[in-house]
Amino acid sequence: MQDQPINIKKIGVLTSGGDAPGMNAAIRAVVRAGFYYNLEVYGIYRGYEGMINDDIRKLDSRSIAHVLERGGTFLKSARSLEFRTPEGRKKAYDNLKSHGIDALVVIGGDGSLTGAHLFYKEFGIPAVGLPGTIDNDLFGTDLTIGFDTACNTAIGAIDKIRDTATSHDRLFFVEVMGRDAGFIAINAGIGSAAAAILIPEKKFPVEKLIDRLKFREKAKKESNIVIVAEGGKSGGAQEISEKVKKILPTYDIKVTILGHLQRGGAPSSFDRILSSKLGVSAVEGLLKGKFDVMVGIINNKIVYTPIKRAIIDDKEVDDEDLRIAGILST
Numbered sequence: 001m002q003d004q005p006i007n008i009k010k011i012g013v014l015t016s017g018g019d020a021p022g023m024n025a026a027i028r029a030v031v032r033a034g035f036y037y038n039l040e041v042y043g044i045y046r047g048y049e050g051m052i053n054d055d056i057r058k059l060d061s062r063s064i065a066h067v068l069e070r071g072g073t074f075l076k077s078a079r080s081l082e083f084r085t086p087e088g089r090k091k092a093y094d095n096l097k098s099h100g101i102d103a104l105v106v107i108g109g110d111g112s113l114t115g116a117h118l119f120y121k122e123f124g125i126p127a128v129g130l131p132g133t134i135d136n137d138l139f140g141t142d143l144t145i146g147f148d149t150a151c152n153t154a155i156g157a158i159d160k161i162r163d164t165a166t167s168h169d170r171l172f173f174v175e176v177m178g179r180d181a182g183f184i185a186i187n188a189g190i191g192s193a194a195a196a197i198l199i200p201e202k203k204f205p206v207e208k209l210i211d212r213l214k215f216r217e218k219a220k221k222e223s224n225i226v227i228v229a230e231g232g233k234s235g236g237a238q239e240i241s242e243k244v245k246k247i248l249p250t251y252d253i254k255v256t257i258l259g260h261l262q263r264g265g266a267p268s269s270f271d272r273i274l275s276s277k278l279g280v281s282a283v284e285g286l287l288k289g290k291f292d293v294m295v296g297i298i299n300n301k302i303v304y305t306p307i308k309r310a311i312i313d314d315k316e317v318d319d320e321d322l323r324i325a326g327i328l329s330t
């Protein structure tokens with residue numbers, strides 16, 4: 001992590017990995033901040049793959065018109081196997097140099113930020129990462145771009161599922177995204193009054209779940225919805241539902257997998273504001289000589305964390321959130 005002002009005239013911005021609501025707002029903020037500081041900003045389309053294929057275009061005011069409210073990423077996103085090779089990265093570097101690009105803003109998750117870190121180590125291209133992932137699993141920021149919207153989307157879907165669950169006295173297992181992190185599951189569970197929340201970080205024995213469901217049945221709860229993160233230690237929603245069905249054969253059990261529904265849609269007001277703040281801070285960080293870092297927000301303050309730490313250190317779920325979820329589910 002450097003901290004000495006450097007001469008930057010042209011910045012490249014890209015989105016990589018899974019899309020997240022708010023990415024367009026972040027791109028817009030980078031471009032607007034670039035204009036404010038008299039910089040040229042180039043959009044690198046389709047992530048690192050576009051960098052290798054020279055899919056690089058100068059952005060202007062028209063490029064970012066009416067993108068703030070749009071989900072997805074207008075720069076597109078793609079995973080690049082070639083960028084994982086030294087030859088691919090050299091080709092990408094040569095393309096950046098041909099456009100005179102001095103620095104990068106990379107918006108994405110841990111894989112995307114790993115690429116920025118490696119690129120800096122090999123070729124010295126200053127880079128600032130923005131945490132663009134709905135999973136909220138990057139160390140160095142309280143919240144990532146897209147997380148709030150994904151939680152809102154999940155809760156909205158669960159509210160609709162509850163109408164059916166209540167009408168038919170059904171038990172629903174709803175699977176949300178979060179292969180390695182249970183942040184969406186916890187927040188969606190609290191926000192939708194779930195009967196139980198199963199996440200990758202914590203073991204939730206089926207026996208404990210059965211006891212919880214029986215207790216709620218005695219309390220004459222009208223519906224039961226169990227939230228399962230897709231990477232839960234106890235298995236996915238389908239697998240767990242089958243285990244419960246064997247023990248509680250009289251229950252009318254259904255499974256709903258929300259899947260990529262959670263990635264789409266217009267970003268929430270929170271995600272638009274967060275993305276805008278981080279985008280401006282990324283440009284300002286580069287101009288101050290802060291690179292090979294990820295910009296995040298902690299306790300409502302902008303912070304810069306070395307990318308290596310952001311992708312290696314574990315971001316743990318809040319045990320207090322789990323405790324509160326347990327109280328509210330009884």
